[in-house]
Amino acid sequence: xxxxxxxxxxxxxxxxxxxxxxxxxxxxxxxxxxxxxxxxxxxxxxxxxxxxxxxxxxxxxxxxxxxxxxxxxxxxxxxxxxxxxxxxxxxxxxxxxxxxxxxxxxxxxxxxxxxxxxxxxxxxxxxxxxxxxxxxxxxxxxxxxxxxxxxxxxxxxxxxxxxxxxxxxxxxxxxxxxxxxxxxxxxxxxxxxxxxxxxxxxxxxxxxxxxxxxxxxxxxxxxxxxxxxxxxxxxxxxxxxxxxxxxxxxxxxxxxxxxxxxxxxxxxxxxxxxxxxxxxxxxxxxxxxxxxxxxxxxxxxxxxxxxxxxxxxxxxxxxxxxxxxxxxxxxxxxxxxxxxxxxxxxxxxxxxxxxxxxxxxxxxxxxxxxxxxxxxxxxxxxxxxxxxxxxxxxxxxxxxxxxxxxxxxxxxxxxxxxxxxxxxx
Numbered sequence: 001x002x003x004x005x006x007x008x009x010x011x012x013x014x015x016x017x018x019x020x021x022x023x024x025x026x027x028x029x030x031x032x033x034x035x036x037x038x039x040x041x042x043x044x045x046x047x048x049x050x051x052x053x054x055x056x057x058x059x060x061x062x063x064x065x066x067x068x069x070x071x072x073x074x075x076x077x078x079x080x081x082x083x084x085x086x087x088x089x090x091x092x093x094x095x096x097x098x099x100x101x102x103x104x105x106x107x108x109x110x111x112x113x114x115x116x117x118x119x120x121x122x123x124x125x126x127x128x129x130x131x132x133x134x135x136x137x138x139x140x141x142x143x144x145x146x147x148x149x150x151x152x153x154x155x156x157x158x159x160x161x162x163x164x165x166x167x168x169x170x171x172x173x174x175x176x177x178x179x180x181x182x183x184x185x186x187x188x189x190x191x192x193x194x195x196x197x198x199x200x201x202x203x204x205x206x207x208x209x210x211x212x213x214x215x216x217x218x219x220x221x222x223x224x225x226x227x228x229x230x231x232x233x234x235x236x237x238x239x240x241x242x243x244x245x246x247x248x249x250x251x252x253x254x255x256x257x258x259x260x261x262x263x264x265x266x267x268x269x270x271x272x273x274x275x276x277x278x279x280x281x282x283x284x285x286x287x288x289x290x291x292x293x294x295x296x297x298x299x300x301x302x303x304x305x306x307x308x309x310x311x312x313x314x315x316x317x318x319x320x321x322x323x324x325x326x327x328x329x330x331x332x333x334x335x336x337x338x339x340x341x342x343x344x345x346x347x348x349x350x351x352x353x354x355x356x357x358x359x360x361x362x363x364x365x366x367x368x369x370x371x372x373x374x375x376x377x378x379x380x381x382x383x384x385x386x387x388x389x390x391x392x393x394x395x396x397x398x399x400x401x402x403x404x405x406x407x408x409x410x411x412x413x414x415x416x417x418x419x420x421x422x423x424x425x
Contacts, residue, residue, distance in 0.1 A: 012060025019127035061145035087128025100161025110258035164307030237269035301410035303394035325351035326397030352401035
């Protein structure tokens with residue numbers, strides 16, 4: 001897909017839309033921008049069918065496929081492409097694409113760190129269109145939203161971290177969500193590589209759809225191509241110690257996937273393994289944000305689905321007081337019952353679905369409802385002191401019921417922990 005001379009409709013004018021507009025204009029195309037809020041758009045305040053006069057439409061990742069304009073575009077046979085794929089046409093070099101329900105940002109971050117000089121972008125926060133005309137190795141995080149509107153995208157290396165139900169309000173069903181994740185493999189050939197997590201229950205599905213060489217990762221099966229026992233990572237090229245700060249369960253998976261992906265993308269195995277100690281974790285992923293009278297507070301605000309919360313809980317050697325709740329996106333939180341029974345001392349429920357959280361878990365652990373994060377932090381602190389355990393914020397839900405995004409939620413949580421620290425002795 002080349003944009004020269006094309007009339008491109010951009011539906012939604014956030015970061016990726018702005019980046020795409022710059023790219024289209026740079027190569028000699030024209031744009032029509034439709035946005036609900038930006039006065040810089042060609043039409044704003046309402047999305048009308050005027051955008052259907054364009055040659056192709058690129059929607060913002062947050063706009064679901066059941067949007068009326070996208071449905072009309074489909075029936076009118078107007079191509080709909082993600083900014084991710086359009087930008088991909090304009091980069092040159094090896095591409096390692098990383099998707100999955102949980103861990104994809106961290107795996108992208110680690111992989112980028114293991115491949116000095118590489119470019120990082122995609123769902124990571126740098127639109128692929130911003131990388132246009134660059135040459136080298138590209139580490140691209142890609143969401144299910146972005147994959148949904150890809151047609152020819154073909155990464156040299158595809159990494160799938162894990163898959164569990166998420167974004168069902170956008171996709172409509174878990175089956176549709178899973179189909180979009182599989183799209184990362186759709187155009188690969190026997191020259192390409194798929195890095196797959198053998199421990200994920202959907203591994204057989206991804207294995208079946210893989211068209212290139214399959215590299216496996218596991219924390220359970222030593223026969224995997226890349227295996228970690230929690231202390232070391234074993235590879236076809238030798239072994240390396242796992243850095244102390246990356247020995248929790250989520251990061252063991254993230255690290256092992258990143259090593260496998262970096263080597264598959266052309267990284268020298270010896271040099272890749274020598275860089276493990278230099279890797280740093282991302283914020284809002286089981287991050288210590290404070291300690292009050294011996295009670296540690298952990299921020300896992302990025303835990304926006306049950307799978308992420310389950311992984312966070314299993315990373316603790318003790319039970320925790322769990323702060324959870326928010327916008328559940330239609331997800332079934334009852335899948336957490338077993339891990340809650342095993343790992344949680346008390347739940348503090350906060351957010352739009354706090355009453356549903358109370359109903360779901362009250363028969364297995366004590367559950368307190370809180371009106372806001374000030375109350376949630378203070379109740380959690382008192383319970384943590386009683387039980388001599390830490391406090392974990394891992395909502396298992398999106399943040400949009402109370403906050404702008406998960407980062408805003410984390411900021412409020414950290415601020416309330418700081419206030420608590422200043423008010424107690």
